[in-house]
Amino acid sequence: MANNRGYPHFRRFLSRRQYILTTALFTISAFVFSIFLLLYGFAPKEDDILKDDTRLEEPQQSQSVQQQVSDENLWGASLSHGLHPCIKPTVRHKAAQGSDHYITVRSNGGLNQMRTGISDMVAVAHIMNATLVIPQLDKRSFWQDTSTFSDIFDELHFITTLQDDVRIVKALPKELESIPRARKHFTSWSGMGYYEEMARLWKDYQVIHVAKSDSRLANNDLPLDIQRLRCRALYRALRFSPSIESLGKKLVERLRSHSGRYIALHLRYEKDMLSFTGCTYGLTEAESEELRIMRENTNHWKVKKINSTEQRVGGFCPLTPKEVGIFLESLGYPPITTIYIASGEIYGGEARLSELKSRFPNIISKV
Incomplete structure (x- = not known):
């Protein structure tokens, strides 16, 4: 009898616990599902990111970016943050010894x-x-x-x-x-x-x-x-060497006489660079094939088969001249800015460099 009297209370206890458990599981499931939607349901696919060039055409700048950027922010020297050259030997340094090796x-x-x-x-x-x-x-x-x-x-x-x-x-x-x-x-x-x-x-x-x-x-x-x-x-x-130092000073003087201030830009967009890294985004099929053949025929380059899309998604490719132009424009540099191309010949020549010149016409190169 004692067991029979206790059974209804035990049953009510089970029902209450089942109710709480069911409610908790439902809440957790809803939370997990919402996170799944946030991460995967609305996130753009990699292919969409790569194919959608409209994201790079005209970036929508915030009101603060659209405002005139101060010369100090654009051209001022970066802060050293207390860092200094670390080249002096310590007291434990061992001097050079005479050697016949x-x-x-x-x-x-x-x-x-x-x-x-x-x-x-x-x-x-x-x-x-x-x-x-x-x-x-x-x-x-x-x-x-x-x-x-x-x-x-x-x-x-x-x-x-x-x-x-x-x-x-x-x-x-x-x-x-x-x-x-x-x-x-x-x-x-x-x-x-x-x-x-x-x-x-x-x-x-x-x-x-x-x-x-x-x-x-x-x-x-x-x-x-x-x-x-x-x-x-x-x-x-x-x-x-003294001859290169002298030539470098003349080059800087001429650039400064042109507009006072300039950007020295190394695009890293030469033929061998793109071939070695397998970065063919934005290139024609003929150009991509030319780079593949170059990589195949360069014996000391060990990696021959490269997935260009994976390279770009992984951040291992240089920006295209067009993307560099968008980047500098977004930082606030005006179109009249003089840009010195410090790198070698750009792969694709003037046709590809024109994508940068459309935003910054004052382009100067050494070739």
């Missing part, structure tokens, strides 16, 4: 890639206690440039600036030119331990030849003095 280097890539590679090789020579021979510049690149190190950089300044860090000579001693040398492709992004281990090669060789300079050191976990040495080589020792 030599490293020769062939620098590859474009100018900026060669500069960073050379600064890394300076650090490698220091770590391995070797004498660095002035690097050879890449003459087999897309540009087929025959310039030597001294044509581009102030060679004497490079040697003397780093004389306390690493011994640098202009050429191998004559007696070492014909001896066998170790030829290495150093593993990229390696740290101190790797290069200290590579020093074992000195037991069998007096000269190590590095086939390319972009076997970069690790960015992290390097001693502070090695990091500072890289910066010292890159930002102080690698100064342009």
Whole structure:
């Protein structure tokens, strides 16, 4: 009887609990469904984003953007936020030691890639206690440039600036030119331990030849003095040759005499850049095929099949000249702004550059 008397209360308890549970589940389901609609039901598809060029034609600017942007915001120097050059060696820095071991280097890539590679090789020579021979510049690149190190950089300044860090000579001693040398492709992004281990090669060789300079050191976990040495080589020792410095000053003076202020713009829209990255957005089928063939025929480019859409969605492609024009326009730069195209020949030529000129007619290039 006791159980029978308690049963109605127990049944009412179950009903109340089921009701609460059902209500909670319904509420949670509704919430999840609303989130699903928000994320997927109203979000544009990737194909729609890529195909819908009207988003880039005339961006709807807010009232604040439409207002006149101050010269200070457009042309003022950016804040340093308290940052300062970090190139001075610490008290623990080890000075360069005399060494009869030599490293020769062939620098590859474009100018900026060669500069960073050379600064890394300076650090490698220091770590391995070797004498660095002035690097050879890449003459087999897309540009087929025959310039030597001294044509581009102030060679004497490079040697003397780093004389306390690493011994640098202009050429191998004559007696070492014909001896066998170790030829290495150093593993990229390696740290101190790797290069200290590579020093074992000195037991069998007096000269190590590095086939390319972009076997970069690790960015992290390097001693502070090695990091500072890289910066010292890159930002102080690698100064342009006097003839290039003089030409650069004349170029800047002429640009300033044209309108006072200008934008130096590197579009990164050269043929080899687009071919290497597989970025063909906005190109014709014939142009896309030409870039594919170039990539197929360039042996040292390892990746041959590239999905251009995935590259663009992933943010790995340069902006088109048209998109650059829209971007500068949105920042507030007026149409009369002088723009100096600092890059090489734009793929597609004047036809493609006209998409930028339609917004900024005062375009100046070096070609």
